[in-house]
Amino acid sequence: MPVVVVIDPDDPRLAPYRDIRERDLVGRDREFIAEGKVVVERMLAGSRHKARSLLIAEHRVPALGDMIAAAGDLPVYAAAQPVLDRIAGFALHRGILAHGAAAAPIDADALLASLPDRVLLVVLVGISNHDNIGGIFRNAAAFGAAAVLLAPDCCDPLYRKAVRVSVGATLTVPFATVEGDLLDLLTQHRFEALALSPHRATRLADLVRAPRIALLLGAEGPGLPDALLARARAVAIPIVPGFDSLNVATSSGIALAHFFEPDTY
Structure with missing residues (x-):
């Protein structure tokens, strides 16, 4: 799936990534945010917990071809750094996020x-x-x-x-x-x-x-x-x-x- 460039920090497709710290504090109801290149790569490579989408700083997209290819049909969004920071609610230096869904609890x-x-x-x-x-x-x-x-x-x-x-x-x-x-x-x-x-x-x-x-x-x-x-x-x-x-x-x-x-x- 091609990378979708987003210019509006209020784009509803990015709701899971909005105000990350505040959302983390109140809980995400079996959803989570993964952060960083190595973490997201491991998630895409075979975690029980499945990625739903990726959000990447636009300037990092050219160097992340393998990760984007591994995402397959998942939506992959990109945003300029200032837009990304407004979405997350803080300066997101790593510039790579994934929205994930937790697998069913194990007995x-x-x-x-x-x-x-x-x-x-x-x-x-x-x-x-x-x-x-x-x-x-x-x-x-x-x-x-x-x-x-x-x-x-x-x-x-x-x-x-x-x-x-x-x-x-x-x-x-x-x-x-x-x-x-x-x-x-x-x-x-x-x-x-x-x-x-x-x-x-x-x-x-x-x-x-x-x-x-x-x-x-x-x-x-x-x-x-x-x-x-x-x-x-x-x-x-x-x-x-x-x-x-x-x-x-x-x-x-x-x-x-x-x-x-x-x-x-």
């Missing part, structure tokens, strides 16, 4: 049942910071985690900032929200639950990988709930005495790297 029990006998899983509890969600998903993708489970108190992995920080990993790594008891579900599917915690814990370096591992991560500050820690095996990343803790996304990268098996890829 957590069915997701775990579909995983192989040897697998690495990430489980998040209380992660409400979009930068941390994005960073954890990026690490999960980089180190071969098969999926991410989220407690209901986690923020949305498809929030624009989370998608951007993850470099598109939230669009490609399967995830599901668990409404019931996380530990019961993991036990039913034969996962060893490893709870990352700086206290009362086995050192990460001393662990040998079990076939099915679920790495549990909690919010910065409070960490994982005591009731959950009491039922899982606590695992620590040692740091110098007197310092509180690592950032949770950083911790996830260290732990996932420990369990990563590069020879299987």
Whole structure:
């Protein structure tokens, strides 16, 4: 489909892109905005979550022929930078956006049942910071985690900032929200639950990988709930005495790297 140049920031075809930050705050009802070249390319290359249209800064169109071709029959709009900034409501330096529709939610029990006998899983509890969600998903993708489970108190992995920080990993790594008891579900599917915690814990370096591992991560500050820690095996990343803790996304990268098996890829 040819690129359509838009000169009116109030063009109704661009309604999903209008006032992006305000729309993000109130929620998009199973829709989202992806931002940046790498993120949009990953979305077009085979994400479960489907693009509906693209909006590109006009001066970037000549260099994005492959992306535009990959969009196929999707509408692709272009606008001069000042028009683009008025549509978005802020200076959009990356100049590449996609309007997406979220896939149907995945059932957590069915997701775990579909995983192989040897697998690495990430489980998040209380992660409400979009930068941390994005960073954890990026690490999960980089180190071969098969999926991410989220407690209901986690923020949305498809929030624009989370998608951007993850470099598109939230669009490609399967995830599901668990409404019931996380530990019961993991036990039913034969996962060893490893709870990352700086206290009362086995050192990460001393662990040998079990076939099915679920790495549990909690919010910065409070960490994982005591009731959950009491039922899982606590695992620590040692740091110098007197310092509180690592950032949770950083911790996830260290732990996932420990369990990563590069020879299987």
